[in-house]
Amino acid sequence: MQTESSLEYVLINYRWMFVIFFLLPCTVLGKIWSVFEKSLWSRHSGLEHEKNVSNIQRQIRHRNQHAPDRVMCTARPSWRSMTIADMIYKKYMFNINVHLDGIISIDANLRIVRVEPGITMGRLIPILIESGWTVPVALDMEDLTIGGLVMGIGLESSSHKFGIFHESCIRYELITANGDLIICSKSVNTDIFESVPYSYGTLGFLTAVDIQIIPAKKYVKLKYRPIRTLEKMESKLIVETNDLEHNDFVELLIYNKDEGVLMTGKMTDGHKDTKKNVNRIGRFYKPWFFKHVESFLLTWKIGEEYIPLKDYYFRHNKSLFWEIQDIIPFGNHPVFRYLLGWLMPAKVALLKLTQTDTIKQLYDKHHFIDDFILPISTLKKSVQQFHTTLNIYPIWVCPAVLRPGKGLMHSHTTVDDMYIDIGLYGEPKVSEYNATIVRDLEIFVLKLKGFKMMYGGTYLNIDEFKTMFDHRLYDRIRQHLGCESNFPEVYDKVNRKVRI
Numbered sequence: 156m157q158t159e160s161s162l163e164y165v166l167i168n169y170r171w172m173f174v175i176f177f178l179l180p181c182t183v184l185g186k187i188w189s190v191f192e193k194s195l196w197s198r199h200s201g202l203e204h205e206k207n208v209s210n211i212q213r214q215i216r217h218r219n220q221h222a223p224d225r226v227m228c229t230a231r232p233s234w235r236s237m238t239i240a241d242m243i244y245k246k247y248m249f250n251i252n253v254h255l256d257g258i259i260s261i262d263a264n265l266r267i268v269r270v271e272p273g274i275t276m277g278r279l280i281p282i283l284i285e286s287g288w289t290v291p292v293a294l295d296m297e298d299l300t301i302g303g304l305v306m307g308i309g310l311e312s313s314s315h316k317f318g319i320f321h322e323s324c325i326r327y328e329l330i331t332a333n334g335d336l337i338i339c340s341k342s343v344n345t346d347i348f349e350s351v352p353y354s355y356g357t358l359g360f361l362t363a364v365d366i367q368i369i370p371a372k373k374y375v376k377l378k379y380r381p382i383r384t385l386e387k388m389e390s391k392l393i394v395e396t397n398d399l400e401h402n403d404f405v406e407l408l409i410y411n412k413d414e415g416v417l418m419t420g421k422m423t424d425g426h427k428d429t430k431k432n433v434n435r436i437g438r439f440y441k442p443w444f445f446k447h448v449e450s451f452l453l454t455w456k457i458g459e460e461y462i463p464l465k466d467y468y469f470r471h472n473k474s475l476f477w478e479i480q481d482i483i484p485f486g487n488h489p490v491f492r493y494l495l496g497w498l499m500p501a502k503v504a505l506l507k508l509t510q511t512d513t514i515k516q517l518y519d520k521h522h523f524i525d526d527f528i529l530p531i532s533t534l535k536k537s538v539q540q541f542h543t544t545l546n547i548y549p550i551w552v553c554p555a556v557l558r559p560g561k562g563l564m565h566s567h568t569t570v571d572d573m574y575i576d577i578g579l580y581g582e583p584k585v586s587e588y589n590a591t592i593v594r595d596l597e598i599f600v601l602k603l604k605g606f607k608m609m610y611g612g613t614y615l616n617i618d619e620f621k622t623m624f625d626h627r628l629y630d631r632i633r634q635h636l637g638c639e640s641n642f643p644e645v646y647d648k649v650n651r652k653v654r655i
């Protein structure tokens with residue numbers, strides 16, 4: 156730390172100044188530019204999409220002629236991706252520009268929206284809601300892309316009902332290693348269709364996705380219930396996730412090893428008295444959502460309110476779950492919210508792009524950002540384990556149903572099984588925290604027949620990784636599509652040697 160330059164010193168010790176006076180204005184300028192850009196080139200036509208697709212095919216054929224020994228990945232730079240890790244494989248793999256981010260069509264009769272993979276949740280959801288529609292699993296961070304969610308994994312508080320994000324996707328358009336465009340769905344190229352999710356771009360490049368849409372309603376009627384003891388949290392969560400009739404959304408925030416707030420929600424258009432009980436949590440001066448939820452714990456009261464649908468979807472976006480408090484510690488103070496809250500949230504990509512090496516190293520050494528997917532019945536056991544090894548709070552718990560199947564990730568039985576995503580983001584408050592502890596946790600999850608989200612990378616070795624994720628169909632499809640010398644394997648993209 157002695158050798159740091161004065162600029163580095165300021166960037167680290169007063170990062171909030173840099174964020175408030177430089178990054179937030181840049182974020183706002185970026186937003187203004189994207190509105191301007193959209194109005195210039197708003198309507199996306201099928202023809203334009205075809206042009207984009209042939210451009211990718213041209214790049215692949217060029218690579219096949221001139222650099223066949225370099226495996227391919229997308230050219231999306233590491234800093235744009237929703238992960239703290241640097242994907243160093245981008246430096247030596249052959250980069251193909253797949254930046255397609257339009258909405259191709261919205262078909263209200265068939266209830267399908269066809270999009271290009273680069274479109275973000277932050278752009279897609281408002282457009283759908285304006286036309287009266289939404290997607291079954293709407294992710295809560297604006298910058299997540301559809302392509303990244305299909306190829307990686309996406310889950311949300313409606314996943315107990317609709318499953319992982321890709322389960323509402325019914326058709327993919329993919330360009331394979333030799334530059335051919337193929338379509339896969341539940342009725343065409345079914346095995347390829349089943350192998351695409353979680354394949355991290357290692358079977359081909361996605362160029363279009365059809366997503367089922369459902370009617371949007373105005374509000375989410377959200378009920379907050381403070382709960383004491385992990386046993387009760389586990390049992391109540393199980394009861395609420397099974398109640399599909401009343402609960403469109405289920406989420407649990409655990410604030411310490413004994414206390415949490417369970418939230419259950421229902422989409423509704425409300426009634427004549429609803430307006431009195433609407434909380435527009437998306438407004439810039441409103442408190443961070445996790446702090447608002449915590450207030451029900453502090454007062455030990457059951458609460459119920461109506462939240463506008465879009466505000467509910469992006470409830471964790473403003474505070475990047477609770478990550479922003481490390482960067483702007485006073486960001487939830489009313490004075491800050493009323494004066495500068497309208498500038499928030501800072502764009503994750505800009506935070507990542509401008510973090511110095513020292514900040515990155517400090518995050519590596521003193522910070523944990525990861526998600527584990529475990530059987531719901533292991534909530535108590537898992538939280539106890541995370542408490543001993545990490546002691547990070549709040550903990551995000553989001554139930555998600557896993558279906559049986561042949562893809563990389565599926566339930567371990569022949570029926571639907573309920574799992575929970577346990578998200579831990581923050582500074583571990585334990586005396587010893589290092590890579591061995593993280594690896595031990597991954598093994599703990601593996602033993603419980605759980606999974607790990609791979610956006611942060613993994614310390615598992617290849618055999619352990621293959622025990623966690625079923626590679627049988629995936630390997631066959633890779634052979635069938637001629638991927639071997641053209642695309643890396645998933646493990647080559649997610650192990651901690653290439654995702655640092």
Ligand SMILES: Cc1cc2nc3c(=O)[nH]c(=O)nc-3n(C[C@H](O)[C@H](O)[C@H](O)COP(=O)(O)OP(=O)(O)OC[C@H]3O[C@@H](n4cnc5c(N)ncnc54)[C@H](O)[C@@H]3O)c2cc1C
Nearest residue numbers: 156167168169170481482513514517518520521522581582
């Ligand atoms: C100024 C500052 C900024 C921080 N910013 C973030 C952040 O952006 N995101 C986040 O998750 N956590 C941040 N933290 C929390 C930080 O990660 C923990 O406080 C730190 O890991 C504590 O480790 P320690 O007790 O081993 O080091 P300490 O004994 O607290 O510090 C040892 C030396 O490291 C330096 N140092 C400690 N932490 C940091 C840091 N994060 N950046 C630069 N130098 C540091 C100190 O100046 C000191 O010279 C910040 C902390 C500080 C003090």
Ligand SMILES: NC(=O)C1=CN([C@@H]2O[C@H](COP(=O)(O)OP(=O)(O)OC[C@H]3O[C@@H](n4cnc5c(N)ncnc54)[C@H](OP(=O)(O)O)[C@@H]3O)[C@@H](O)[C@H]2O)C=CC1
Nearest residue numbers: 228229236237300302303306307308309310355356360361
């Ligand atoms: N609530 C949630 O569920 C959350 C999920 N996440 C994680 O964030 C990630 C999504 O982030 P995002 O920044 O959108 O995506 P990324 O840029 O991180 O992409 C994720 C993976 O998808 C591949 N990919 C993306 N687009 C294409 C495409 N058109 N064709 C082929 N492969 C493609 C990428 O390949 P390549 O490596 O070649 O670029 C990469 O391996 C997911 O992995 C998800 O798990 C993060 C936060 C919240």
Ligand SMILES: CC(C)=CCC[C@@H](C)[C@H]1CC[C@H]2C3=C(CC[C@]12C)[C@@]1(C)CC[C@H](O)C[C@@H]1CC3
Nearest residue numbers: 237238239475476478503506507510524526580
């Ligand atoms: C809900 C699920 C499944 C995951 C949420 C993960 C997020 C909390 C993280 C995903 C990318 C992360 C980054 C940061 C904070 C936590 C995430 C948003 C930073 C903004 C933290 C500050 C660093 O300097 C840059 C990071 C970029 C990625």
